[in-house]
Amino acid sequence: MMEPVFAPFEKFLLAVDKRTFYRWLRRDYPGSGLLRYVGGCLFWLAYARRPYVGTRVVEIPWLMSRLKSASIRKEKMLVVGDVVTRKLADMGYDVDLVDMDAEVVSDSHLRVQKLDIRQAKLPQGVFDVVVSISTLEHVGVQGVEFADGDRLAAKLIYDAMKPGGLFLVTVPFGKPYTVKGFTRIYDLKGLHNILDDCFTVEEETFYVWSGFSWKRANLETAQKAGFLANNPDRYPGQNLGLALVMARKK
Numbered sequence: 001m002m003e004p005v006f007a008p009f010e011k012f013l014l015a016v017d018k019r020t021f022y023r024w025l026r027r028d029y030p031g032s033g034l035l036r037y038v039g040g041c042l043f044w045l046a047y048a049r050r051p052y053v054g055t056r057v058v059e060i061p062w063l064m065s066r067l068k069s070a071s072i073r074k075e076k077m078l079v080v081g082d083v084v085t086r087k088l089a090d091m092g093y094d095v096d097l098v099d100m101d102a103e104v105v106s107d108s109h110l111r112v113q114k115l116d117i118r119q120a121k122l123p124q125g126v127f128d129v130v131v132s133i134s135t136l137e138h139v140g141v142q143g144v145e146f147a148d149g150d151r152l153a154a155k156l157i158y159d160a161m162k163p164g165g166l167f168l169v170t171v172p173f174g175k176p177y178t179v180k181g182f183t184r185i186y187d188l189k190g191l192h193n194i195l196d197d198c199f200t201v202e203e204e205t206f207y208v209w210s211g212f213s214w215k216r217a218n219l220e221t222a223q224k225a226g227f228l229a230n231n232p233d234r235y236p237g238q239n240l241g242l243a244l245v246m247a248r249k250k
Helices: 003-027 033-047 056-069 085-090 149-160 188-195
Strands: 076-080 094-098 110-113 127-133 161-172 177-179 183-185 199-209 214-217 227-229 237-239 241-249
Touching: 056 127, 056 161, 056 241, 076 085, 076 149, 085 094, 085 110, 127 149, 149 161, 149 188, 161 183, 188 199, 188 241
Parallel strands: 076 094, 076 127, 094 110, 127 161
Antiparallel strands: 161 241, 177 183, 199 214, 199 241, 227 237
């Protein structure tokens, strides 16, 4: 009975979220952690009727810490999927971005291809580091469907990297599942299926959504994580587990 009344408000919330909330995530403004958390809770409570904060609150700090620990300075970087691309370019990295929904524009430190990675023109063997934040799981599921789209994307990334290049990648993790037209959820076997041919995994970190916040978890616990289903016409849902992987090109 109340659904028609709230529907316009929910559409407004979604529009506002796309215009502001995710841009705060991408640009990683100082002091925005609390705003990300509160904004995420309010958005999901109002729109999805469930408390949930997106994975960026885990992924962005993890990415920055790994770049720092690996002593990555001003090297040539490929970013697959626009999350903090503008921030990385502003930090002095020489960045090539491939994202079919890219919002940022090219400048002296940033070149943008608004394409699916399968259509992108990438130079071979030139990138010191590749960053892919919650993107590979969509390749071949969203847009033009292709069963092994994620493996093909990993191979294209491999070909574009220098020998020994660093690959920082995050994907949904838990009980293996594919949400048609949206995303894949990987277990350990599925994750290594897209990585092992091309990369040597150096570190795997797992998180699960506790119902209030993201918590570090061991492999056994993370593989039990499910999917937060919702009405596909409004929002398909969100994963409750996350894998963050640091790997090297073989």
